Amino acid sequence: MSQPDAEIVQFDNVGLRYGTDKEILTDVSFTLYPGCFYFLTGASGAGKTSLLKLLYLSQRPSRGLIRLFGTDAITLPRERLPGFRRRIGVVFQDFRLVDHLSAFDNVALPLRVAGVSERDIARPVGEMLDWVGLGDRQHARPATLSGGEQQRVAIARAVIARPDMLVADEPTGNVDPEMALKLLRLFESLNRLGTTVVVATHDVHLIRKVPESLIMRLDKGRLSDPTGALRYPPRRPGMAPGAGTQSTL
Amino acid sequence: MGLLSSLFERWRAPAAASDPRLLPEGQFAGPMPWVIAIMISLTVVAAASGLALRNAAETASADLEGGVTVQIVTAAPSERVRQAAAVLAVLHKAPEVAEARQVAQEELNTLVEPWLGTRPGDDVEALPIPALIDVRLKGAATPDRVAHLRALVVPAASAARVDAQAGWLAPVFSAIGTLQWLAGGLIALLALATMAAVLLASRNALGNHRETIEIVHMLGGTDRQIARVFQRSMAFDAAAGGLAGLLLGVVTIAALSRQFAGLGSGMVAGAVLHWQDWLVIAAIPLAGVALAVLTARMTVLAALRRML
Numbered sequence: 017m018s019q020p021d022a023e024i025v026q027f028d029n030v031g032l033r034y035g036t037d038k039e040i041l042t043d044v045s046f047t048l049y050p051g052c053f054y055f056l057t058g059a060s061g062a063g064k065t066s067l068l069k070l071l072y073l074s075q076r077p078s079r080g081l082i083r084l085f086g087t088d089a090i091t092l093p094r095e096r097l098p099g100f101r102r103r104i105g106v107v108f109q110d111f112r113l114v115d116h117l118s119a120f121d122n123v124a125l126p127l128r129v130a131g132v133s134e135r136d137i138a139r140p141v142g143e144m145l146d147w148v149g150l151g152d153r154q155h156a157r158p159a160t161l162s163g164g165e166q167q168r169v170a171i172a173r174a175v176i177a178r179p180d181m182l183v184a185d186e187p188t189g190n191v192d193p194e195m196a197l198k199l200l201r202l203f204e205s206l207n208r209l210g211t212t213v214v215v216a217t218h219d220v221h222l223i224r225k226v227p228e229s230l231i232m233r234l235d236k237g238r239l240s241d242p243t244g245a246l247r248y249p250p251r252r253p254g255m256a257p258g259a260g261t262q263s264t265l
Numbered sequence: 266m267g268l269l270s271s272l273f274e275r276w277r278a279p280a281a282a283s284d285p286r287l288l289p290e291g292q293f294a295g296p297m298p299w300v301i302a303i304m305i306s307l308t309v310v311a312a313a314s315g316l317a318l319r320n321a322a323e324t325a326s327a328d329l330e331g332g333v334t335v336q337i338v339t340a341a342p343s344e345r346v347r348q349a350a351a352v353l354a355v356l357h358k359a360p361e362v363a364e365a366r367q368v369a370q371e372e373l374n375t376l377v378e379p380w381l382g383t384r385p386g387d388d389v390e391a392l393p394i395p396a397l398i399d400v401r402l403k404g405a406a407t408p409d410r411v412a413h414l415r416a417l418v419v420p421a422a423s424a425a426r427v428d429a430q431a432g433w434l435a436p437v438f439s440a441i442g443t444l445q446w447l448a449g450g451l452i453a454l455l456a457l458a459t460m461a462a463v464l465l466a467s468r469n470a471l472g473n474h475r476e477t478i479e480i481v482h483m484l485g486g487t488d489r490q491i492a493r494v495f496q497r498s499m500a501f502d503a504a505a506g507g508l509a510g511l512l513l514g515v516v517t518i519a520a521l522s523r524q525f526a527g528l529g530s531g532m533v534a535g536a537v538l539h540w541q542d543w544l545v546i547a548a549i550p551l552a553g554v555a556l557a558v559l560t561a562r563m564t565v566l567a568a569l570r571r572m573l
Contacts, residue, residue: 074483076573094570095487102485112480129486173484 022086023047024181024212025071030080032066039078040066042237048214050180053207055223056216058234064216065109065185067234071214072106072183073097085180102130105179105211107187111170113158119145119169120154126177144172147202149195163190171199181212188222200225297466297499298506304459305510305553306517308452309546313518313538315448316545321536322441325434331363332430333406333414337396339424348422349396355421361402361410368397406431459553460560463503467495467564479572488569495565496558503557507550514546 025048032041041063048054058064069075070082073089082089084100092100105126113122124141145151148168158166167190174182182203188196200222207213215222223229233240335356337348349367356365373394381392402410406429415427431438471478478491518538525536538546 072483074573094573097573098482098485098487100485101483106483112476112483114477114480116477125481126484129481129484129490 022050023083024050024085026081026083027070028081028083030070030077030082032063032070032075033078040237041070041077041234044080044237044239046232046239046241048181048212050212051207051210052212053204053226053229054212054214055226055229055231056214056234057218057223057231059218062234063237064234068106068183068185068214068216071181072104073101102126102177103180105174105177105182107167107170107174107182107184109185109189111158111166113166113169113173115158118155118157119150119161119165122158122169123172123176126173130177141172141176144176145169148172148199164192164195167191168195168199171202175202175206178206178209179211181214182206184213184215186217187215188217188219196222197225295466297462297502298509300462301459301503301506301553301557302509302513304455304462305507305550306513307510308455308553309511309514309549310517310521311448311451311455312549313514313542313546315445315452316542317536317538318441318444318448320539320542322438326431326438329430329434330405331402333400333402333411334428334430334433335398335400335418336426336428337398337422337424338426339395340393342393344424345396348424349398351421352398352418352425355417356398356400356414359414359417361404361414362400363403364401366399368399373397456556459556463499463557463560464564467499467561468568470495470498471565471568478569482572488566491569492562492565496562499561500554500558503554504550507553510553511547511550514549518546 025046027044027046030041030044031039033039044067056064056067066075070077071084073084076090084092085103087100089100114125117125120141123144124137127137127141142151142154145154148171150165150168150172153161153165156165158169161169167187171184171187174184184203187203188199191199196219203213203215204226217223223231335352337345337352339345339348353365353367356362377392377394400414402414404410408429411427411429415425418425418427481491
């Protein structure tokens with residue numbers, strides 16, 4: 017169990033390579049704390065998606081140490097992975113909706129996987145779809161939804177079970193500015209409820225919409241710390257006035 | 266915020282044993298039910314054959330258990346008659362003998378007719394056929410008892426030969442035993458073939474749904490939840506195939522029964538199926554479903570363990 021103020025994620029000299037290729041991530045070390053809002057920026061190919069994959073336990077690192085929720089994720093037995101994954105909501109860059117399921121069933125999937133009874137699923141899923149503006153598309157299959165609609169379904173699915181940590185890979189890439197702002201407010205609401213939010217994006221305007229956010233920047237697989245997100249103690253909302261001024265952006 | 270908060274608090278219920286609709290139903294479909302139907306029908310026919318043979322052997326064995334045959338092998342008709350009478354007299358006094366009767370000449374003629382011809386004018390009675398005495402002992406015709414009987418009979422009739430009736434059919438019982446093992450082996454091979462077919466179908470279905478499985482894994486789905494979906498789908502396919510296979514097998518058994526009944530052979534008449542045998546045959550599709558589901562589960566779990 018993690019302590020209230022203990023780190024939720026800790027990376028220590030983490031490296032990642034596929035096969036014998038050169039490292040995609042090199043000596044990545046950082047700490048994420050509960051209740052913080054993080055942006056992960058960097059150019060395309062900098063390793064953002066790879067870093068997020070390590071965060072949501074889709075990939076094991078080639079080297080280094082990773083602790084998640086106070087537990088060593090490297091030596092975590094495979095049987096315990098589902099329990100950890102249920103604490104992490106993920107918005108995939110390519111949405112990864114299940115084709116044969118309706119929008120409703122896609123959003124309900126994390127609840128069903130967690131064993132929530134059907135009786136307790138209908139209302140929250142309906143309300144969540146209303147929240148993302150898809151209340152009238154509940155029965156639509158992903159193939160019949162636009163890119164933006166699919167993205168909103170993916171976001172609804174990621175947040176429906178109120179994860180301890182939300183990891184979103186370019187979550188507003190396919191929606192109009194108005195919906196992007198609305199989704200960002202949803203993330204902020206979650207964040208205020210205690211969920212740690214990590215959003216990978218290269219949209220500077222989006223980052224500026226959350227002035228209290230902390231920023232991590234990846235450059236060719238190496239992490240820099242323009243706003244002190246990686247410091248200990250980190251520059252956190254309410255702790256350091258003017259934190260995350262984002263002047264380096 | 267308030268709405269979200271209240272929503273989230275209600276939804277974070279502890280995991281229960283629900284069975285989410287993670288994958289499309291009927292993912293095996295295709296030829297799987299037909300493959301299982303063929304396997305089950307062949308298994309039903311093999312099992313029915315094995316059981317019928319066992320019953321035939323048991324019936325014959327029970328009939329022959331206390332049976333002993335005494336032959337008076339001499340070409341002289343008068344001597345044959347004399348020695349037969351002497352043997353009957355000895356046997357009627359022996360305490361272990363329950364019944365002893367000489368087989369009538371008409372019965373002997375009937376027995377040899379198929380081999381010696383039945384055309385008008387044939388005189389089978391002119392042949393030196395041994396006199397036969399059918400003996401029923403009070404217990405089983407063990408080698409010791411037969412030897413004791415021989416010791417009683419031979420002094421009274423030097424041409425007498427004493428044999429346990431079961432001894433005549435020993436090669437037949439041996440052949441039936443071999444056929445029963447063959448039926449068992451066939452059933453084992455069919456079970457293995459079914460498992461192989463299910464294994465291939467499961468791997469194929471896993472490949473087709475790999476992306477969905479990865480998503481379910483990322484959402485915290487467990488291997489058992491995913492395996493349960495495959496098991497359920499396989500259970501439906503196997504149940505449909507099993508039922509069709511059972512019907513096909515029963516029709517085949519009925520047709521074979523009619524054919525063999527037409528032979529009119531005494532041994533074949535004992536090759537019937539009792540109600541207990543029908544229960545065993547009815548259980549074959551259930552065993553097939555269990556085997557298919559278990560194989561699917563083990564295949565899927567083994568494949569999922571190779572994924573992160």
